[in-house]
Amino acid sequence: MNFKRFLPLCLFLLVGASAFAQFTPLVPRKDSVSLNDLLAKSVKYTNDYPVEKVYVHFDKPYYAAGDTVWLKSYVTVDQHAPSTMSKVVYIDMYNEQDSLVASQKLPLVDGMAAGNFLLSPQLKQGNYRLRGYTQWMLNFDPAYLFNKVITIGNQINKEVSVNVNFTGGTTAQTPVTAKVQFTDAQGKPLADKRVNWHVETSHEDTGKGRVNTDANGYATITLPPASPLALGSSVLFTEIDLDAKKPVNTFFLKAASTGKDVQFFPEGGDLIAGIPSKVAVKAVRANGLGLDFKGTVVDNEGKEVTTFESQHLGMGLLLLQPEVGKTYKANISFADGTQGTYNIPRISQSGINLSAMNGDGENLNIKIAANDAYFKANQNKTYYIVAQCGGFIKYAAQTKLQSSVYQASIPKSKFGTGILQITLFGSNGIPISERLVFIQRNDLMTLNVTTDKPQYGRRQPVKLNISAKNGTAPADAGLSVAVIDEKKVPVDEDGETTILTSLLLTSDLRGYVEKPNYYFNKKDAKTVADLDVLMLTQGYRRFSYRDIVAGRMPKVTYMPESGITISGTLRNSTGLPIFKGNVRLFVPDKNFSAETITDAEGVFKFNNVVVNDTMKVTLNARNNVNANNLMIMVDGQKEAGPSRIVNMPDERMNIDSLLRPYLDNSKKEYETKHMLHEVVIKSTVQPQRPRHTEYPSLTGLAMEADHVINGDRFKGCNFFAECLATSALGVTYVDQKFYVTRSYNQGDKREMAIFLDGLQVDAPAMQTVNANDIESVEVFMNDGLSGINRRDNTNGVLVINKKKKPKGTKLTMDQIRELLPPPYIVSYVPRGYNMVREFYSPKYEVGKPSGVGIDLRSTIYWNPKVTTDKTTGNVTLQYYNADGNGTTYRVVVEGMDKQGNLGRSVYRYRVQ
Incomplete structure (x- = not known):
């Protein structure tokens, strides 16, 4: 290629x-x-094999149910130039069970695209992973796709808030204890309440019990004995009895595990006898976060050779000159009070090594x-x-x-x-x-941000001036601007993911980098030294000389997308392809049509079709001889399945307490926007949509599925099982069988149980299902209390609900034609571009009353489409402050110019 x-x-x-x-x-x-x-x-x-990278700029670091996630994607190729290869970018949102919650498909212009996710008020609280990529990037290691964990809280109609702490587990004789505090919506402890709990490991119950909360609302739960590895993959479920309701809370026990990992990284790759060497040391907890330490190195005779300690986030250096014939061990004391002894990597008796000193500017x-x-x-x-x-x-x-x-x-x-x-x-x-x-050089784009005043009042207009330069030359740059209220949205600046940390650092490294923005916030001798230790401990595998020399090239399955392509094959009733057949495409919502001719294989293709995600497309081969004997087979689009969660350590555990000020403000903002007015309620019978709760055979499954796929996604699908395989992300389809992806990747080859209208069927039986008859598909990553998986030796449950036809109704001829269309006509809804909403920024007139009530916005301004003047490099924006005094507004400007120079700037001003 x-x-x-x-x-x-x-x-x-x-x-x-x-x-x-x-x-x-x-x-x-x-x-x-x-x-x-x-x-x-x-x-x-x-x-x-050019390298494309995706970075996504978000308006905030965390969100609440009912919010809108505002974002802008930047796609670069090679050395950060705006990509001209791919014209489409994807942003997927997964929950903690690896189920796809939402997805954006966006058209790229000059390597940039704006988008947004509207978060449902019913969205479950938890840590969600957003992943950005192009189709071309799917040919390579998924570790290099853009990944970011975003915490989403939910205080809307919430009756119980929880906070958990773990103690014990430092030795095999001290069990891990979970201390969970339950409070009501006002923060009052829920005392003397019964709490039922159980622990699941790999979807199997490993322990359960019942306790009562004390006077302060605490329930003390002693977890069943488990190895650090098993505990790290376990989940604790609690159900508190509030009489009318029994809210269930989930706690992932990664934070409870006291297991740790220590690794040694000799500079250059090997320790060589007689050569003084730097050895980087990295210690991490089971949750992936660094653990500080102090240690000594002793030789095989017990003699102390050197001492060392961590310098930043569980990383440090030791200096060692290995001697011929000797071995070494490290005795380490950790910040959590535990100790351990670890072997230093083996010593090569003969060798050559490369080292580098990077302290000189x-x-x-x-x-x-x-x-x-x-x-x-x-x-x-x-x-x-x-x-x-x-x-x-x-x-x-x-x-x-x-x-x-x-x-x-x-x-x-x-x-x-x-x-x-x-x-x-x-x-x-x-x-x-x-x-x-x-x-580190002074070669980044300089973004200078100023305002027309150093200080403002509530609802006052702000004039924001941005100047972009490369050296002294003006920069023609595409930027995104986010302004947030820091009092409502406190930010951990060292832990931020930015356009610089992503495209210059983490996108080229395997594994997790803790607090990446620390290395960019302040350039001094310490951060330079800490960054060098990071380089010694982190693996770079994007460009492997060994693979290149051996001729091991990536297998190319996905080509760069220039737009939306609709393709398929035209065949006759015997299955033979039709050469030079006529196929017509029609998009009713856009009143757009096009025609093409099939090739010798019967293949047709329409390139750069502009359709939105809900638009129906019709393919028609009627204008051919013997059209009644022709059939159209539409190609499906290959979807990216869930990949390993690289950024898992960024997950927040006690969301209710950690994000309390922000969640309380978001709840007030939601209630202000959704105040109920007096309404007249008339009795009507709403048609009940079929769900798993209707079937006795599915009793015991969770009330809400992990993932629900609306039947509209399958409309026009010729092969339901294949379409389900590409829609139920978090599910793997192999040899006509469905598996829970996370379990399958860990070696668990038990297939999912499948129920069709409450009756259990096998996967091949779905080949006969008409996709147009499907109301919904409910995906359960475990069988809850139903016992289905234990009874049938399965793992996970797929529930397929078919549409229910109203009794006593007759179908019209149009409805019959739609249910039984001729084979030469296919209507379906392809995956088109997502519609992008515009950020609403109110305008206030000084001295005049406003129809807007209290303005509780936390994101004051968001603009993903800021372009600087080509000749001056300047741009001026205007927006209005919200309510609230005595706060600081934080302005973040990020972007790149046409040559791929990256830039970021943070500016603050006061609102009194």
Whole structure:
């Protein structure tokens, strides 16, 4: 595959001190053929598999049911240029059970798209994961898709608030105790109330009991014995008896697990006897967050060699010069009072290593060191150094091993801001040692934000001025602007995900990065040192030389989307394709039509069809000879299933207490907007929609399904089972069987139980179901108290509800035609673009009464479509403040220009 992109290859010569004189320019010679071949393969790989990234800017870090999530997507390619490959971006929202709650499909213009999610007032409180991607990105490791955890609380009509703390579990003899406090809507403790509880591990009950709350509303629950691993994947359910109602609360026990993990990362990859080395140490709790520590290293004779301690979020460094024939252990004391002993990685008796010193602001200093055994065995052999960023080779040099130590100083002006991967190769082109460094330069777009006044009153107009520059030149930039009330929405600035942390740092690293914005908030010696330790502990696998040398290329299943494509095949009644058949497309809501001709395989395709998500499309092959014997088969769109939750440590546990001020304000705002007026109620009989609660065979399932798919999603679907497989995200479809994705990925191959109108059926039976007859599909990740899974050795439940036809009604001929259309006509609703709502910003006239009641907005202003002037780089915006005095408004401006220069600025002003 070739996207006809020009890829410059920049090769530089190590210059400077006399120690570098033995490095020579990279020119065609016999002993450098392997490196030239490597560079050529790297160039081809980068050209054939360009790297797209997605970043999503949100107006707030957390939300409440009834809110609107305002967002803007930025899609870049290669070194952060606005992507011209993909014209469509997807933003999915999953709940904690990996079920798809909502999804946005948005058209990209200059690599940018605005969108929003309207959160239902009935949305369950919890931690939701938003994932952004293009179809092209699905060809690669899902770890590099944009992921962000957003906490959503719900205080609307809430009767019980909870707060949980865990104690114990530090030893095998001390069980873990959960202390849960229950309070009412006013914060009053719910005393002397019965609480039933049970614990599930992998959807199986592992313990249950009953307790009463004390005078302060606390229920003390001793959890059943479990290993840290099992406890980390368990869930505690509580049901408090409030007479008329019995609210159920769910607690994921990741935070209860006292398990921890300690890893050691020698610089360059290996510890080598006789060579002084930096070893990064990282300690994390079971919840993925860093754990501070102090430690000592002892050798196999028990002699203390060195001491060390964490310097930031459970990461630290120790210095060690391993001796031949010795082994080492680390004795560590953790901040939670526990201790442990861990083996230091094995020592290589012969080897060569690459190290880097990144503390100099102007130069990157690197060193190659070989111990005596390796030097004697490899003297005068050729070695290569290659540095790349985003797949682009930025630096390459070669040398002969004529000394055991080489040092070099490389000007950082050769690199841009971001992660630089430096690799040492042998003469055979195989990587030997590798080091990541983060280059920080003053090459980002400068965004200067000011207001016409330093201080404002309530409901006063604000004139916001933004200036964008690259160096001294004006920048033609696309920006998004969010203004929030910090009193209502406190922000952990170090923990923020920003356009800089995402596109420059976390999008290139595997695994979770805790508090990523800490490394960008303040540039000083400590943050530079802490960032360097992060580079030593975090894995970079987006660009693997080993795969490139071995010819292991990604399998391309998804092509970049230029828009919405509607395609399919025209066949006759015997299944043979029709060559040069006529197919007509019609979109009634847009009064749009188009025609095309099928190819030799009977395939037709309509490109760049503009339809919204609810628009019906009709395909018609009537204008063909023997049309009654033709049938249209429509291609489905491949959907992305749920991927591993990389950002799980960002989940908040005690949402009711942590977000109390924000949730209380959101509840007042919701009630203000939804005040009931006097209405006259007339008795009418509403048709009851079929649900699982109607069927005795499904008694015991949760009252609300984890995921409900409306039957409209299947309208026009030719094969119901296949359409269900792409719609029920959180569910995996393999060999005509359905599985809970999370369990299946963990090796649990028990298929889901399937019920059709209350009767249990097998998966192949769904091949005969008419998709147009489906009212809804309810997806349950576990069987609750029904006992279905234990009885049938299944895992999870799919409930398929068919439409109920009113008794005594006759179908019209039009209805009959719709139910039994001729095979040469297909009507269905494809997945179109989501409609984007406009942010409402009220306008107040000074000195005049307003029809708007109290203004409780927490997001004061949101504008995702801000464009600076091409010649000046400036733009001016105007909006009005809300009510409330003695607060600070926080303005966040993010974006990129046409050349891919990134920028972010935070500005504050007071409202008195």
